[in-house]
Amino acid sequence: MLFFKAPKKHLQNGIIRGYQIGYREYSAGGNFQFNIISIDTTGDSEVYTLDNLKKFTQYGMVVQACNRAGIGPSSQEIITTTLEDVPSSPPENVQAVATSPETISITWSTLAKDALNGILQGFRVIYWANLLDGELGEIKNITTTQPSLELDGLEKYTNYSIQVLAFTRAGDGVRSEQIFTRTKEDGF
Structure with missing residues (x-):
């Protein structure tokens, strides 16, 4: 949202009929x-919302x-940053390999x-056991x-469902597709 006041009466040189707003993105290759x-114009102060800006x-x-x-002189350029948001896509190429009977x-x-939409704070790995009776283990x-x-302390020779997401200060992003992996059998 952009908020501005009309110029002082002695600086107007006539009745203000409207405004031109100029905006530009500052990014690599922008x-x-x-x-x-x-x-x-609608009054002494104006509020205008610029839509479709990047997060x-x-x-x-x-x-x-x-x-x-005609058009008067330009105001001094102000630099601002749009708000941070949650990531708009999940982490890709999620792969899981059982490395022992209790670890994946x-x-x-x-x-x-451009999908991060903020400052990366970390990743969250969500997992649960798919039990033999069709029940789900604790998420x-x-x-x-x-x-x-590396997930450890898992049940031996058990199927696990795994998803990964990234998060920013604004919250959790989109979860990855669910992948499935089974821990290894215990050796005899």
Whole structure:
């Protein structure tokens, strides 16, 4: 949301008829040309919401008042960052391998920056046993900052369901597809 006040009466040089808002994204490879929006005036102060901006992205904005004579000088550019949000996609390439009768090693790829939507705080691995009678074991989760984890203390020769998600300060993102792995048999 962009909030601004009309120029002081002695600086207007006529009746304000509207405003032009210029905004541009500041990112690697971003277009540094201003996108321009024109709005009509409704009073001494204006509020305008810019839609369809990228999450957790830095933008520069300027405002220009317009009267019958034309467009006035540009305000000083302000730089602001849109709010952080939860990740919009799950970690990819989730793989799990049983390394012993009681451990499973899990790895995954981290998210692309444009899907992260904030500052990565870590990953959450959610897992549960699929018991022989069709029941589900207790759902557990472990948090890590690395794109890998070893689950230990598991039941021997048991099927496990595993999902992984990334989280930011705004909360948990999307869970990965469920994968299934069985711990190894105990040796005789």
